[in-house]
Amino acid sequence: MEPVMPRTRRLATLRRSWSLLRAIRHEQTRPELFYRPLAEDTASLLDALSTDLLGRDLAGASVLDVGGGPGYFAEAFAGLGAWYVPVEPDVGEMAAAGITVPGSVRGDGMALPFRDGSFDVVYSSNVAEHVPQPWAMAEEMLRVTRPGGLMVLSYTVWLGPFGGHETGIWEHYIGGDFARRRYESRHGHPPKNVFGESLFNVSCAEGLRWAAAVPGAELMAAFPRYHPAWAWWLVRVPVLREFLVSNLVVVLRKD
Known part of the structure; x- marks a missing residue:
């Protein structure tokens, strides 16, 4: 039976969903208007999950962000008293916003440069769809999660x-190659996310299967990242969830 998760559900309101949806349009033109509220929302979400599932908030917890990007998340987690470590393979991405994050690590999510069981909470947001082997990355995330800690994977379906x-x-929906070619013809340059190179077809069902079967961990929750709590039931409906979940979150507690 899925935990009740009262704090997490209280965060998942329609107002919050609408606010994040409106911010998406700024992702590439004015990224600070998208990533700052997303960072605050992500920190609040992980704090609520930790409180609901582990009985403690993030104060004093070690948090690893796999694919931390340009550093917008550090301030949000510091505000909660967490020790935040981002790992990012792309130096250009790390420096894109001009934000310096002490302790940031350059590394590959497929081979994380940390010992087993190093972090209380390990999470990744909107990265799995950008790697060719997302479940290999997810297993690496689980490896560096301490026993009794949480691993949270969120990705775009x-x-x-x-x-x-x-x-x-x-x-x-016509095809990733078609979408790329149409973008190039309209804008005169390739998209940032190139299908088959830096963007891949990852389904909702794949994530749920992996999370339910991976050894050494218990699947605690699965829900749509940006939906209000009353719409979380969509994850349980095959086919429909592929079109309406949009972004799947799976939460595992390591044995």
């Missing part, structure tokens, strides 16, 4: 409206 990222909300 391909058949959802944002599966094609900046290439459009319908073009990827």
Whole structure:
């Protein structure tokens, strides 16, 4: 039976969903208007999950962010008293916003440069769809999670409206290559996320299967990242969830 998770559910309101949806349009033109509220929302979400599932908030906890990007998340986690460590393979991405994060690590999510059981909470947001072997990355995340800690994986589902990222909300339904070519013809340059190279078809069902079967951990929760709590039931409906979940969150507690 899925835990009740009262704090996590209280966060998942329609107002919050609408606010984050409106911010998405700024991702590439004014990224600070998208990533700062997303960072605050992510920190609040992980704090609520830790409180609901482990009985303690993030104060004093070690948090690893796999794919931490340009550093917008550090301040949000510091505000909760967490020790935050981002790991990012792309030096350009780390420096993109001009934000310096002490302790940031350059590394590959497929081979994390940390010992087993190093962090209380390990999470990744909107990264799994950008790597060719997302479940290998997820297993690495679980490896560096301490026993009794949480591993939280959140990713964009391909058949959802944002599966094609900046290439459009319908073009990827025809095909990733079509979406890329149409974007190039309209804008005169390739998209940031190139299908088959830095953007991949990852389904909701794949994530749920992996999370339910991976050894050494218990699946504690699975829900749509940006939906209000009353819409979380969508995750339980095959086919429908591929189109309407948009972004799946799976939460595991390591044995």
